[in-house]
Amino acid sequence: MIRIASDKRSWCLCGLLTLLSVGQVFAQRSADTVDIVKSPWTEINVGAFSGTDATAARALLVTNLQISGWFKPVNRASDLIPQVRAALTKTAGGWELQGQVVQGTEVLLAKRYTDAQESVFNRLIHSFANDIIQALVREKGFAGSQILCSYTPQGARAPKKGKPIPKELAIFDCDGGRFRQLTQDNSLSLSPKWSPNGSKFVYTTHMRYYPDLVVVDVATRNRTRVSAHAGLNVHGAISPDGRKLAMILSRDGAPELYTQDLMGGNLKRLTWDKAVEASPTWAPDGRSIVYTSDLSGTPQLYRIGIEGGKGQRLTRSGTDNNAPEWSHVSNRIVYTSRRGGHYQICVLDPASGQEIQKTRDPVDHEDPAWGPNGRHVVYVKKQSGRSSIQILDTETGFEIGLSPAAGNFYTPHWAP
Template sequence: MKLVYWLTASALLCLSAMAPAQVRVIKTMSEVATLDVAQFVGKSEGAPAVFRQTLVEDLRRSGWFNLVGGTRAEFALLGAAELSGANLEVLCEAYNVAERAKLLDKTYKAAEREARALAHQVADDIVLKLKGREGMAAKRILLIGNRTGKKEVYLCDADGHNLRQLTRDNTISLAPKWSPDGKEFVYTSFRSRFPDVYLVNLASGNRKCLADYPGLNIGAAFAPDGRAVALVLSKDGNPDLYVKDLRRGRLTRLTSTARAAEASPAWSPDGQQIAFVSDRSGTPQLYVMDRAGGDPRRLTSQGSQNVDPDWGANGYIAYCSYIGSYQIFVMNPATLEFKQVTREDANYEDPSWAPDGRHVVCTRTVGYRSQIFIIDTLSGSLIPLLAESERGDWMAPAWSQQ
């Protein structure tokens, strides 16, 4: 593979020129770092150009870097993307400039048509090596859209590209959630005229009904080990919280609250607890309980409604609170400390954590139009997921962890 303007020796010379004379204190991983991308080259057209543009966009979207060129930076990215027959070959090196330390040295190969997917993979590798964080670029997002006139489940990349329809139930579909391995998802559909829970294999499209009990069957969410789902059923009266063992089919009832309804279960990262919504206090609030049952502990008290919890791998719960409008908050369930991460310029609902523990994807509604946005919980910045030209309303996103 011919690499234009790039050799390891010249790269080291560039790093020597860029490095300050004195030793610098390395910033903490939570801070934005400067990253020089000017020395990563690619042709101005075709797959190499698509790769480089996508890579730069992914790194900028990550929030961890301030991208610069030709100036002294904390990190430097060097390499090239070129076509070799029908394949795209990418050589990528990343350096800590001050320490003159190589942090990433890898050659990537993919089919020419996979330029965007390869860029997502490389971006996540760079984030991991330079910041020690999981990336979000190579993961995918499930969402509900109504552009056909019916609410169906769709799938897209984390940058909104490759949008495709997954279900054709020609009815109402609700609340898609990923399996831990990213190979399946569960959702609620009215395809039988009643709200039932289905499991769908992404590769084959095959589906299996997990819950079609009399009454409501909603809110299914996989346990982190993939062996069970938590869900809400009303087969015994009020909507209560249950756990279903997927291997044995055994159903365990966790709540039996008189004159109250439960909703929206979300598992803790270790699978030992479940956060959920209950109106047992008179208004919808967040609670947490052990997966084996027991007395729930109330988590929220501010706001007239607190709903839609999602428990991230970072240990924090993202949720929606009504404070005159619906806003996204992030809570530490151990200390009950919380902070608002959205501006009160719209209604924000349905938060779902990215695997990087920094971003959440959510539904943003202004007037009668709902769209999907990505929120940086550290900086507060908003990024639209889909192009404005995508017709219809979009809601209920779920970010894959694998």
């Protein structure tokens, strides 16, 4: 953790893994709660698929329709609800899917899908799911969108005595499929965050003594170290236009909020106080940044302009509010707040100041990040010594757990 001396500003590294988990940087207390508001779903019957891997393909479609928040899959044939039919075939050139949705005598969707590039059929199912959503509710689906995270495989051990168990970067579809481990650094790779256009992401690496920030180009897979000052270089966040990087550095003493050009240069310090700052997230217009600070004595969310100045406190109802992310779609801020002895997912409307609690079960809910629709949130649920991936629909309250691979997951971030 970071210790701030009462008579001078100083820092020390005492367990870097604990340091970078924002929920553990600050003190923990409880706060009031607000109920979520639920809304109805549309029933849809996904009939039995025919052809190759039919059972697995049907299950994948059901999962994606559930996650979308628009449908409640049921096993009931009726002219009053949409009926899904599909045939999946493994061809010499890849996969082919014939998909259809009917209601009574009306054909709502009929389409043929092919994929010659994949050894699995997932992308065909994603396309079918998104077309069903578009055809029936006139909304854009996000099936097939991907989630970055830090990951520790089951049974992983520390490389040597006194070293932490490695955390590598991994990526998977938002339904838990097509899991891939991206790094083999045998070190700590933490807090990956996408750029707003999905062409890059930034993360914290512990390959050297101090944690540094690295930007990865998705197309070329090139990794560039963009911040390597003495002390902490953590919690990187790329600006909406992709040109700037917000981050937390301790180069001048205690952890403070800085910005710079994405690939380095034009370093600017924004906060000048005796508090601990963490977890910056950009406003949709790129003119201000929300971050966590314990300036008031407990961790709260603050907002500051990109030219610096005095931060404006945003949260009032919680005494340990942190890990904010601002949706560029719904213009809401999701964060985690310790309430009743556990971290819960909350949403803040920056215009009205309303704070709404979205989870209630007595376990820790940490590191939330918005999905591409500004409605769903991915986060980590910590329970019985395990850290698992959860998807939460903030409008209906529907929640589904994902199992991309055996192991523990941390700091997920959803592609735009």
